[in-house]
Amino acid sequence: MVKVRRKRSVQHLPQQSFLHPILAPDSIAIIGASADPTKRGYKALVGLIKDGFEGRIYPINPKTDRILGIPTLPSVDALPEPVDLALICTPAATVPELVRQCGEKGVKGVVVLAAGFRESGEAGAQLEQALVEAARATGVRVIGPNTNGLFNLHKKVNLLGLTNVQPGGVGLISQSGNMLLALTLEAENYGQIGFSTYVGPGNQADVGFSDYLQYLGEEVNTEVAAFYVEGFNNGRQFIDTARAVTAVKPVVVYKSGTTAAGRQAAKSHTGSLAGSYAMTVDLLRQVGISVVHDSDEILPVAEGLSRMQKAAGKRVAILSDGGGQATIATDRLTEAGLELATLTEETQAALRAILLPHANTSNPVDVAGTSDTDPYVLAQCLEILERDPNVDQLFLVGMFGGYHLRFAEHLIGQEMRAAETIIELVARTAKPVVIHSLYTPVKPPPIRRLREEGIPVYASIEHAARTLAALGERGIYLKNRNKQTQVVTFEPDPEGLALFERANHEGRNLYEHEAKQLLQRHGVTVPEEILVRHPDELEGLSARFGQQPLAMKVVSRDILHKSDAGGVRLNLHSDASLRAAYDDILASCRNYQPGADIHGVLVSPMAPRGVEVIVGVVRDPAFGPVLMFGLGGIYVEVLEDVAFRAIPISRYDAEAMIDQIKGRKILAGVRGEAAVDRKALADLLVTVSGLVHAYPQISELDLNPVIAYPKGYAVVDARIICNPGV
């Protein structure tokens, strides 16, 4: 087993998942066990025996008495006990009936390897439906179908027959079998990380991602849960589960389909619903999941998160010998949103006392050759840096193994001593210590020693930097978790409900002024506006609005694009121009869409200039209601610079959305302009989130544009599409 040193024991959620007996079984049936070494029904059996599985194994095959010397059973019915897990190796067509037999026998869970279900077309979908019905009717749970299987290495259950995997702390759920192989081979090469559980979720006909996540959160050998995901069918359940799991252990997700072409490729692979990548990433991060962008980063980041303390913040001290790799480290850390710590004068003086005169004692610290003759100095420097109150994380770049090059062989003793000191430091500090070494390819003894103690040593500065970033983000998430989870919700009010009832009764969406009324009832400031249903009502409006320039917009259940229909007139200064505009609008709209029902027009003062933002809500098929915020106009359309959060949100989420967009600089004021009213915008976001949560009648909501000002904002247009069923 891969050794793991940690300072405080990893926490786990209380064991409640139905998956515990299934994924850590004491008794296993192999349905379709075989003596043919090319068959899975053989390989799984051999694997269990070779690995020394300590539970009871029941090969089932009606055509033979013994396989590998073990007596077989003729049928599921012949099982002497209701086993924890049955592996079904037989073809798809036989599966529903076998699942029913297992369920009736009291088997807790089955793994269905066969393909030929939903992923293969209509006939397969019907077969999958039959499988699900058999399971539901009898109570057995189903992993797969169309899976490559699972392992639980601590329990010596390895149904895949992989020989290269070591038990350890990584729980892995992967929609790609090749990704499993790649990660196990990488772990084998790395030599410092092992796995607890793997499951290929297959078609997730029954057991799905969130079930596995819940299990990994509870499972005592799992220190980090890692997911390779092509698409979420029930993303909302996944993030709800993750909210609890990330509080006790790290969760890493690689989501494929970052591009439209990639989503298309994933779709033809698994038939998953693969939504917008940016949205998915935002929602996963909202609940404290560490999302990696490159598949290369899954294992290094998962390892770092499982082995290291989370960081208290983003301030990193870099220690190197030579400036080149320190510069690369600085670039990558800064790109990842971290900062170089400003070292105290005391720290710098302590460093000066032990380093050569030309060393650089400000961050990044460069020992500049001091370690050529005295590698132990690196450990001393790390100890000094660790004591600096301005430092949240430590990053040792490029070192260890210099003796590998022939002119430094005599230094190995000192390097080993440095490694021991670092091992002690890591054991006692609450700050992450991330180590990169250019010598990892040759695995020199000090690096092997560090790895033995469960301290990761990275071969790639890039991966090390992204691990530091993940440690920092996780630390900051946990520090703010209480704020983040204080979501704001409220009850619908009777008059609000009445608006929807009336619209529903009339078979339409809310009118713009109704949408604004609803917003106003729950605390959103909306501009004064008057619904005019007859031209006579225009009389005196100009004076009533104090001669401000006015805007007039058509109100119609039938006209979706008011501007296109000629339904909007701006800069109206008098009752006469209001009347002319009224006539124009009615004529244009009737011409544009003959027979359109015109409810009236809205008259309101023109909103002064400010910064255009957009607030929107969609109900995503996988993630449910999602709030979107961004700068308005071309920023949204061209640059796609928007932030997403699952509804309901907290005030912390609202502020994080504002801080997340690149256009935040514009909100903070550019070219000498004043900053917009951040508090008011955050209030608006929280209220819109609460509103959509309170009224399931809302299918879509768009406030576009909202004009933000140094004080307050103006909701210029509001559109609410109703959910006819609710």
Place this chain on the structure above:
Amino acid sequence: MVKVRRKRSVQHLPQQSFLHPILAPDSIAIIGASADPTKRGYKALVGLIKDGFEGRIYPINPKTDRILGIPTLPSVDALPEPVDLALICTPAATVPELVRQCGEKGVKGVVVLAAGFRESGEAGAQLEQALVEAARATGVRVIGPNTNGLFNLHKKVNLLGLTNVQPGGVGLISQSGNMLLALTLEAENYGQIGFSTYVGPGNQADVGFSDYLQYLGEEVNTEVAAFYVEGFNNGRQFIDTARAVTAVKPVVVYKSGTTAAGRQAAKSHTGSLAGSYAMTVDLLRQVGISVVHDSDEILPVAEGLSRMQKAAGKRVAILSDGGGQATIATDRLTEAGLELATLTEETQAALRAILLPHANTSNPVDVAGTSDTDPYVLAQCLEILERDPNVDQLFLVGMFGGYHLRFAEHLIGQEMRAAETIIELVARTAKPVVIHSLYTPVKPPPIRRLREEGIPVYASIEHAARTLAALGERGIYLKNRNKQTQVVTFEPDPEGLALFERANHEGRNLYEHEAKQLLQRHGVTVPEEILVRHPDELEGLSARFGQQPLAMKVVSRDILHKSDAGGVRLNLHSDASLRAAYDDILASCRNYQPGADIHGVLVSPMAPRGVEVIVGVVRDPAFGPVLMFGLGGIYVEVLEDVAFRAIPISRYDAEAMIDQIKGRKILAGVRGEAAVDRKALADLLVTVSGLVHAYPQISELDLNPVIAYPKGYAVVDARIICNPGV
């Protein structure tokens, strides 16, 4: 030596560089040769002897007769011949005098290891000046000082004493010694790539980056030149040299300092002038250099470029077994600007004929288990894909070595046969074939076989994808190189020169109207405008401009920020409002800056609304005149979405600049608006470039904003800062 298979021999520039005898010496003196094994003067000597250097070695040390049995010389003067290269291992203070002695003796080049020169402060800078003077006076060339040395492995010259390096095709110049070590260790682990030449350029007191680049372009063992650069002192010379080198062999640059913090770190490391990263990258790419963003990518991309044909285009066919890694590959390729090829019906039919029914024969092609029993099918699929005319590049993802897992050991024979077929395919096709395998960590025989033949097998999908992107970019660059190098230049005209003479005589920059006159003389369309020097001249202007709304701007040598000074009035509709504006402007400006010289005001029609862009020129200390293009206003200031090119540019460059910015979608028309006049914008960029090239009097130029229209553009403001010296 690492074997390299290639279809056509790499080209080299004709040998003209002065560095050939120095970097491939037949005779070497070691000044400060030593018997102390910890000293460089010992290590270098041992290295030469152990590696079997076939030339003549002269250890110089006045204090001993023999070192390692070799007779020493007491001084440089005692050398029996003017050696090609002298390695100076002695302390900094001794160096200038030794350099002088070497020069007087006729030594061609010296390598100065000592630190303590410019990088260490004022005294060191003086010592470096003395070193340079000694070299200039005597004709010897200097590598360093403050370098870790060099090697030429084909010549068996390894002054660093590294034991882990193999001769091969990568010529490496690195400002970081650790980066050299990291790359050699990576190459050793990879087992398929070797090095021709390495030089640590040190302070570049004499020989600099562009000299090394020229040499590597000429050197016959070098197939790719790779640079780790912290900062360019003479970037212009580097890109001028690169233009010739990239035409014959690939050049890969990793430029550190992507962030401001990183540039600060690099500065304290080498004292280099490290300019804007985005600008540097654009200028390097302009001349066909492959720029990698991650330090991890240097070796994989260099190897791929040196081993593989360049691609004819961006259309990639992906072949995988299982969709997961194909999806990752699709994402990474698309992110890197490549496309999935659309396979012909013929190709798909041919694939269907040999694959299992549920395989996916559209791109990405997924053999979906066919290779589980028949790995040779992968080679057959590759051959089919290679014949598809829609395919520019081939990407085999995830394969080879399946037998590593115990249930597939019997397949090794077929895998080896597939490898042989792929080797033959690579030898005969002009299309790049990039291979990724998840089995690389265990180095199975088919992968070893491919590597033996010089075919890279990547462990990382990410690195493989970036290699494909580099191959595609290089192919497209070479295809368009003729267009790209057709830079547009012209001669200054007498009246243009007169404008600068007058301004120079008056000790000022060009007035706005003069800048516009200059632009107009060389073909830029500028709006009609009238310089008004007395209020009486305003009479009738409103009528003259046909009652269009007018703008008025102050013209003053002293007022730099016209708007801040109250020097701009817009939307003037009558002679009366012009007169009032004139009085306002003069009063405001005199109030804002008492004593400011007011030359007059400019009156012009307001430019209609359109898309604001900005065209600017700066003279960069390292790269000389550089043209910048971007969308105007907050796009430049907040999003830094701009493109740079070294002046003079070609029309191809101009169009590439327009295509490069993210805001290109806005130029192409969003929300149903018409596209702007791309041809006119490209003309403008080419003309501004030519203008700055023709008039060295121009120090900075800013056209901000230019308003682009569906037909033509309007240069609303123009500012030219003069170079007082010219």
